[in-house]
Amino acid sequence: MVRLGASVFFTRWARFFFDAAGMPLKIEGTAQDITAQQELQLVLEQQVQERTEELDAANEELAASNEELLASYEEMASANEQLNEANHLLNLSNENLRQFAYIASHDLQEPLRKIQTFGALFQAQYGPQLGEGINYIQRMQAAATRMSSLIQDLLDFSRLATQPDAEQLTDLNEVVDVVLTDLEMLTSESEASVKVKPLPTVRGDGRQLGQLFQNLLSNAIKFRRPNVTAMIQIQAIEISQFDLPIEVRPPRQARSYYRIDVVDNGIGFEPQYAQRIFQVFQRLHGKEQYSGRGIGLAICEKAVTNCGGPITATSSPGEGAIFSVYLPKEKTYLS
Missing domain, CATH: 1.10.287 (Helix Hairpins)
Incomplete structure (x- = not known):
């Protein structure tokens, strides 16, 4: 093989002729230009080298992924153990309750x-x-x-706290009618005005939902402003899961929800207490001002949770309050 300039030649056979002094006179034979083949071979060798390096890198990534997967599996196994332990403790707690x-x-x-x-x-x-x-x-x-x-x-x-999630269909119009009948004396004595717009049928326990509305309405009447007639309105709208406020995280995911608002014109409260008021024994006012034991709204929160939704409160001092209950619409639960 002979290289001339930029080309490479491969000699198949050659015959050399010499004079009497032994000096070469000529060469007879054949030669082939293998420059293209040589360049192709170099390219192929380079590609093989690159593919080999890529394969080595992929193998390293695969090994790392396997290690991460193994670690994730171990974490999942540990999480499952913790979940089982939490369920066991929850069962013990429910039994204690x-x-x-x-x-x-x-x-x-x-x-x-x-x-x-x-x-x-x-x-x-x-x-x-x-x-x-x-x-x-x-x-x-x-x-x-x-x-x-x-x-x-x-x-x-x-x-x-110990009852399972309720699944029977419940007409909220009937629930609120019963509650208003029970509160008839209270609303009459306080001269409160309660207006109820058409409400939906939801999945939930009627008794628990009754406790929910009884506590919300009782609070709206109790925390009315002095010398101001209590005006309370209950209304409902249907919203998509994408229209839920960012802070609202339902325990049961669904494609759509009913938002039931209980709106009053009472004394209201500071916005920073919007979460605290749903805790047990949390009171924003002294017993001398308003009666109560600080459990009613905690019961509301638990009743709504059992029905698959959250409850929120929005208010400002002297501007009344809005309690919003989010309940999944029938037969739209997501797994």
Whole structure:
């Protein structure tokens, strides 16, 4: 093989002729230009080298991915163990709540009923002889009544916490009608105005939804502004999952939701308390100003969660409040 300039030649055969002194005279033979083949071979060798390097890099990436996958699998296994442990603890917690519900409904209520009964008898029979001491009996009776109401609220909350998600269809118009009937005396005494626009049928427990609206309406009436007639409106609209506020995270994903708003013109509250008010025993006002035990809105939050949705509150001092309940529309649950 001979290289001349930029070309490469391959000699197939050659015959050399020499003179008497041994000096070469000529060469006879054949030669072939293999420049193109040589260049192609170099290109192929370079491509093979590049592919080899790419394959080595891909193998390294695959090995790293396998390590990451193994680590993810181990993390998932650990997460599953933690989830199983959390479920076990949740079951224990629910069992403790059920035991509390039994104790609250029997062992705690019975002594209070006796205090109220004997206190009423003592006041009826010996009231005139007690003079100003009758005030102590009355205060004892009032305290026993408040305690009984508190226990009942805790009992309602514990039952909501341990009950599974409800699935039966419930007409909210019927639910609100029953609640308004129960609150008829309260609305009449306070001269409150309650307007209800057509409401949808949703999947949920009627009793729990009744507790929801009873607490929301009772609060709207209780926290009315002095010398201002309480104006309350209940309305509903259908919204897509994409129209949910960014801070709203439903426990049950669906394609669309009903947003039910309970709007009032009451005293309102500072916006920073919008999440706090749904916690148990959270009160924004003293007992001297407004009665209550700080459980009603916690019951509302739990009732809505059991129906697959969240509840939010929007308000400003002196501007009333809007409580928005988001409930999944029937048969649109996403897996």
